[in-house]
Amino acid sequence: MYVRFVNYLDKINRYRKSKISNRNFLVILAVVVGVLAGLAAAALKSLTHHIEEFLQSDWQWKYKYYLYLLFPMVGIFLTVLYIKYFIRKSKFETGLTPLLYAISKKSSRVEAHNIYSQIITAAVTVGFGGSTGLEAPIVTSGSAIGSNLGRVLGLSYREITMLVACGAAAGIAGAFNSPIAGIVFAIEILLPEFTIPVFIPLLLSAATAAVVARLFYTQQLFFLVTEGWKVNALLYYVILALLIGLFSIYFTKANYAVKGFFYKIKHPYTKVIIGGLMLGALVFLFPTLYGEGYITIKSLLKGDYLAVINNSIFSDYNTIAALVILFTVVTIFMKSIATLVTLGAGGNGGTFAPSLIMGGLIGFIFAYVVNLSGIAQLNVSNFIVAGMAAALGAIMHAPLTGIFLIAEITGGYILMVPLMITTAISYAVNRSSQKHSIYTKALADKGELLSHEDKDTTVLNQMKLKYLIEKNYPTLNMNDLIFLRMNEIVQSHKNICAVTDELGDFKGIIYVEEVFSEMMKNDKKDSLTASYLVQQAPNTINENDDLKLVLEKMEQENAWILPVINNENQYKGFVSKTAIFNKYRALLMRQNDYMG
Structure with missing residues (x-):
């Protein structure tokens, strides 16, 4: 059966080579990858939000809110259970590091199970309250689609790598309805050296995914109402960028510390129990930490500056400005811990969304404090948006992705200059301390990262x-x-x-x-x-x-x-x-x- 299938594919390849040029064929495959990745993005978002709705609204039981302490642990447990019993022959890995490793050391081979396993495990983890994002899983899922399609058709390493990048771009485009950010992400993270011919397949793949995902999921992520930015606020954007740059260094170091803590725990279910209980307690005290956390940012952008504290057990004290400030600052640091605990305990997700949330909260609290002090009157929404772009650019070492993603998902193109300033400065601050991002450091330490700065050492x-x-x-x-x-x-x-x-x-x-x-x-x-x-x-x-x-x-x-x-x-x-x-x-x- 397998031999007949291979022979059939071989006949198809010979036929298409005689009828279609290789470049045109790759363009067709890029569109196919875009369609499939767009469907995957829509499926992941829909499944996650259905789980969240069921737990928060549809399921009625007078004591159910006590279970919110356990929901995150249940989600992580189900994820670990799925990996153990349904992914036996292959290794399951989370985040973007395995994808970068596949490109540099495994001829861009991404295991086929990632197409669906990333969707299932991420939806369960985040839907039950895991404090991570869906973007890294959908990028891996889209890349797996491109990789396996290229391998089945017998394409070369160069061509498969291009389809992997197309899948990643399509995943971002489908998840955020942001095709430009998807293209920039693929170029900045996966293809640091690219040529113009690569741009066409990326463009078609990202645009196709955005259209397909929008057919199934039309809700816009953020709504930004702004009259633009003022020149006299530039100094405050610079200060915000410095703060976020320093915070990104803290987050990077915390990432290694929490990973090291969970690495010492050998039994997987012990990790689940310890991490799940820690996460449940954090979510109970700081409800903003539940799931992706975009709801809080949406409320802040609408002018509800008490959104962070209002749903917590401290909501009765929301009239005390000092407590609101303190609670928000603690929430920012607890978000970083909750994200890393979720991943360390065995949950699936990424730091993409948490970076946005933490940056947005820093931008909010900075502008809120300045306004309360009377030193100046800043547009809080503008600083929330700038904070999101700066945090994403600094933590991921992807400043262009941060700028274009935030501009697209908020419609804040009018804020392009503040976005550029804050993202560039925060990235520079992080880069001065951390040569590699949280995704690439482990690979760089092992000599397994494609470096375009020192090709001789990289090749050796x-x-x-x-x-x-x-x-x-x-x-x-x-x-x-x-x-x-x-x-x-x-x-x-x-x-x-x-x-x-x-x-x-x-x-x-x-x-x-x-x-x-x-x-x-x-x-x-x-x-x-x-x-x-x-x-x-x-x-x-x-x-x-x-x-x-x-x-x-x-x-x-x-x-x-x-x-x-x-x-x-x-x-x-x-x-x-x-x-x-x-x-x-x-x-x-x-x-x-x-x-x-």
């Missing part, structure tokens, strides 16, 4: 020594008679042999030219053993060494080839500069072709 880090070890060199035992192995040595066409003992431990090397010389002049050549000719290798390579260290050892010894051993001194083969340079050139060409 991509290479794995185990794939460069050559095992077709003659291997002699210390007691082997040389004349009995001469035929094998000659036919190998190698200029060096490895020598081991009976247990396979590496003892040294023999140069073939010395073997020939000795066999010509030695009268006792019939009794000549490998132990007579063996000599110590200039240096040895451990099979776990990285390629930079390998090349350093070769340079130190002025050697073109060195033996490879494992931690037990067992001989594994040889590695040569020729093999390293050939692989280096192949990977460099692949990078240059990466959306080139």
Whole structure:
């Protein structure tokens, strides 16, 4: 059955290659990816909101509000349960880091189950109150659509990567009804080096997804009413940007701390219980933390400045301005903790939406405090919008995405200058402390990130020594008679042999030219053993060494080839500069072709 399917696909590919140019075919596939990703985005939003509506409105029980302490834990538990029993053969990962890893190290291969598993787990996690966003899951789902469509059709790495980017752009466009932001996101995060031909498929994919998603989900995310911005407020936008830049540094460090805490907990259900109870308590005290949290930002944009505190157990004190300020500030920090706890405990989601919420709340409280102090009168809505763009740009290291996304979803194009100023400054502050974003740092630390600033180091880090070890060199035992192995040595066409003992431990090397010389002049050549000719290798390579260290050892010894051993001194083969340079050139060409 499988063979017949492959043959059928092969016939289709041969036919379309004869009738349609490759570029036109990729444009058609980009539209297909846009349609499917748009449907996926609509499905994810609808499913999530139906779960939220059922828990908050449709289900009636006089004690149900006590269960809000447990709802987030239930959502995370169901997510973990689904992953355990329905995704057995593949690894399930959340966030954008696995997607970046797939592009840089897995030939843009994104597992097919992500198409639906990201939707199911994210809807359950967020619908039950998990304090994360839906954007990272829909980006992964859209990218999986593009990746698997390209693989099924037998496309090249370059073409599959383009479809992965189309899927990501379509996911953002469908989720936010923001095609421009989708395109910018794909270019800024996934395709740092791109050419104009790539822009056309991205454009069509994002636009198609936005149209398809809008057919099923027409509600606009935010409504912004503004008369524009004033020049005398620019100083305050700069101060806001500095505050958000510092907060983004805190969030990045908190991310590693919370991840480290949950990483030490080995049992998955222990993580669920600890994380679920922590999250439930936070949501109970700070209702804004429930789910994505967009409702609170909507209320603030409408002028309801008590929205953060009104639904909490502290609502009776909403007339005390100092308490409103304090409660909002604490909510901002608790939002960061709640998001990271949700993800650390096993829930699915991303930091996209939380970044917007935290930035929006910082913008609100900053303008609110300035207005109360009487120093100036700022447009609170403008600062909420600017805060959202700045936080997203700084935390994700994607300033253009932050600017265009917020401008699109709020209709705030008139605020483009404040958006640019706040986002650029906050990003610069974060970048001064954190070279990599929360998505790329783990990959950069492992040398698994495509870097366009230092291509040499990036390419070397991509290479794995185990794939460069050559095992077709003659291997002699210390007691082997040389004349009995001469035929094998000659036919190998190698200029060096490895020598081991009976247990396979590496003892040294023999140069073939010395073997020939000795066999010509030695009268006792019939009794000549490998132990007579063996000599110590200039240096040895451990099979776990990285390629930079390998090349350093070769340079130190002025050697073109060195033996490879494992931690037990067992001989594994040889590695040569020729093999390293050939692989280096192949990977460099692949990078240059990466959306080139």
